[in-house]
Structures are given as structure tokens and as C-alpha cells.
Amino acid sequence: MFEFVVSHYNYWAYVGLMMIGFYAMMAKKNLIKKIIGMNIFQSAIILFYISTSVKKGGVTVPILEHGHGGHGAHHAVNIMQYANPLPHVLMLTAIVVMVATLGVAVAVCIMIYRRYNTLEEDEIIMSIKRG
Amino acid sequence: MKTLSVITGVLVGAGLIYGTLDMPKWGDPHSAASTHVSAYYLHHSLEQTATPNVVTSVLADYRGYDTLGETTVIFTAGMACILLLRRGRSK
Numbered sequence: 001m002f003e004f005v006v007s008h009y010n011y012w013a014y015v016g017l018m019m020i021g022f023y024a025m026m027a028k029k030n031l032i033k034k035i036i037g038m039n040i041f042q043s044a045i046i047l048f049y050i051s052t053s054v055k056k057g058g059v060t061v062p063i064l065e066h067g068h069g070g071h072g073a074h075h076a077v078n079i080m081q082y083a084n085p086l087p088h089v090l091m092l093t094a095i096v097v098m099v100a101t102l103g104v105a106v107a108v109c110i111m112i113y114r115r116y117n118t119l120e121e122d123e124i125i126m127s128i129k130r131g
Numbered sequence: 132m133k134t135l136s137v138i139t140g141v142l143v144g145a146g147l148i149y150g151t152l153d154m155p156k157w158g159d160p161h162s163a164a165s166t167h168v169s170a171y172y173l174h175h176s177l178e179q180t181a182t183p184n185v186v187t188s189v190l191a192d193y194r195g196y197d198t199l200g201e202t203t204v205i206f207t208a209g210m211a212c213i214l215l216l217r218r219g220r221s222k
Contacts, residue, residue, distance in 0.1 A: 089190045
């Protein structure tokens with residue numbers, strides 16, 4: 001039981017972080033706070049993927065030893081020595097998507113502020129209802 | 132509204148934690164994510180792409196089309212920001 005908790009509690013930390021962001025997206029009235037919640041949510045997913053690439057026992061970053069000089073192909077690669085490169089690559093793509101969504105969301109917020117002079121959701125809805 | 136959000140968050144979180152019970156152990160070198168295609172990349176990256184950094188070779192060589200699509204995402208986001216934020220257009 002204790003061993004199970006020790007080997008799985010990292011996933012639970014990411015679930016907690018993700019739900020903090022999810023709660024901020026749902027419950028907060030301020031649009032900037034909603035965007036911050038969305039960023040926390042995405043960061044939790046990125047941390048989760050990075051944690052799947054870890055291998056126990058003296059692993060390093062996935063940059064091959066003896067890689068330079070053109071004669072590196074003769075060395076056999078011990079894959080237990082390097083962390084899994086695939087989640088790192090996928091999360092590079094996810095970071096790009098994260099930045100893109102953040103930029104567009106902040107631009108939309110600026111437009112909303114120019115039109116309604118507020119970023120509070122209920123005030124915007126009141127202003128729309130008033131016409 | 133706040134209570135509804137807390138209840139939804141707790142329910143979704145409980146479902147996700149139930150999902151993690153089947154996940155491999157932290158740092159398990161024989162987990163599904165670290166065995167099949169990742170081992171192929173680590174073994175063949177140097178002879179096929181001559182790049183010691185495996186992350187670079189996967190990003191730019193094996194998954195080059197993915198990276199091309201990524202630049203499309205960035206381009207679309209940049210165009211959206213410019214179109215939203217430019218001043219002086221007719222209202």
C-alpha cells in the first residue's frame with residue numbers, strides 16, 4: 001500500500017493542480033483569472049507528460065554520449081541510460097499551443113476591455129442586457 | 132455557482148485519480164511510454180539523422196510535419212492577434 005502511494009503520488013499532484021486550474025476557469029468572474037486558470041491546467045498536463053518520461057536509476061537527458069565526431073554510430077546505445085525523448089518532443093508542441101492560446105485569449109480580453117471597460121463577467125453580461 | 136464548481140472539480144478529480152490507479156509506477160523503465168517507439172528513436176537517431184540530441188532529431192526529422200503544423204498554429208495565433216488588436220479600422 002505504502003509502495004503504491006510512493007510510486008503514484010506524482011499523478012495525484014498533477015490531478016490536484018489540474019483541478020485548481022479547472023476550478024479557476026469555472027468559478028472565477030474575472031476573465032484574466034480564467035486565463036491564469038487555463039494556464040495552470042495546461043501546465044499540469046505538461047508536468048504529467050514529462051513525468052512519464054522519467055526512468056529510474058541514473059538516467060540523463062536524451063543527448064547521446066560520443067555523438068560528436070562522426071564515429072559515434074559504432075557505440076551501442078544503452079536506452080536505460082537516457083530519459084524517454086518522446087514526451088519531451090510532444091510537450092514542446094504543447095507549449096507552442098499553450099502560448100498561442102494565451103496570446104489569442106489576452107488579445108480577446110483587450111478587445112472586451114475596450115468595448116465594455118471592464119473584465120468582470122457579470123458586469124459585461126449586465127452591460128449587454130442593458131443594450 | 133462556487134459550490135457547483137467545487138463539486139464538479141472534485142468529481143472530475145476523483146475520476147482522474149481512479150484512472151491513475153492503472154498507470155505505471157513513477158520511473159518505471161519498462162512502462163509502455165518508454166518501450167516501443169522511444170527505444171527505436173534512441174537506437175537509430177545517430178545513424179539516421181546524425182544528431183546526438185534525440186529530442187531535436189525527433190522534433191525536426193522524424194516528426195517534421197508535426198513541427199510544420201506547429202508553425203501553422205503560431206502563424207494563425209499571430210494573425211488572430213494582429214487582426215484583433217489593430218487600430219483605426221471602421222466600426
